[in-house]
Amino acid sequence: MAPTLAVSTVIFALRPDERSSAAVGTRPQLWLPLVVRLRDPFDGRWALPGGPLREDEGLADAASRTLLETTGLRPNYLEQLYAFGDADRPGAEHGRVVSVVYWAMIGAEEAHLATTGQNVRWLAADRLPDLAFDHNRIVDYALWRLRTKVEYSRIAHAFLGETFTLRELREVHEVVLGKPVDPANFRRQVEASGAVVPTGQVRTGGRHRPAQLYRYDTAIEPVDLGPLAPEPQKSPTSTEETP
Structure with a gap:
């Protein structure tokens, strides 16, 4: 069976820690929106926004569409981060998936426009639970890229x-x-x-x-x-x- 081509998106925003938002002088932290999976594999686990690529759309278009459908966010700029497609990726027993991952950074005001609820939530980037598939690894890579790029771009x-x-x-x-x-x-x-x-x-x-x-x-x-x-x-x- 041919692999499925999909897109996922990592969106970082600086937001205050909701547990200490009332504290004076509290600095914001890096957060990202995640969606809960409603089917196997990894039913009930948090995951990055994304989905399969349609035949009639480009990769960036698919990243924008799936992000809008799940979170309501429309970043002005999405950059392709990396492609994850190892044959032994977690969940491969249900069919191999090659994920092209995009990423973006948004301000706090734009982050407030995100659709949140039972199935969509902002989580702190440094306090993530075990995510679906290899999405913890993807977020770790995105954080590494962000930290290496911030000093020269x-x-x-x-x-x-x-x-x-x-x-x-x-x-x-x-x-x-x-x-x-x-x-x-x-x-x-x-x-x-x-x-x-x-x-x-x-x-x-x-x-x-x-x-x-x-x-x-x-x-x-x-x-x-x-x-x-x-x-x-x-x-x-x-x-x-x-x-």
């Missing part, structure tokens, strides 16, 4: 609004990396990278003094797709002959 932008302070950007790095980051060194590295530019505005209010607001340089792509990146738009040229 614009990937943290997905967790923030259009404008942010360097303190907020540093806190994203600290949550993702799971360790403190020296503020002075972080400021020097960010400013030297040229990835963020000052807006000329400040954020006031709260316990801290007004802080400079920054934004990411939109001329820099959030992820380097190499030869897979879309070609730049060509400016229209005149067909008139020069006299």
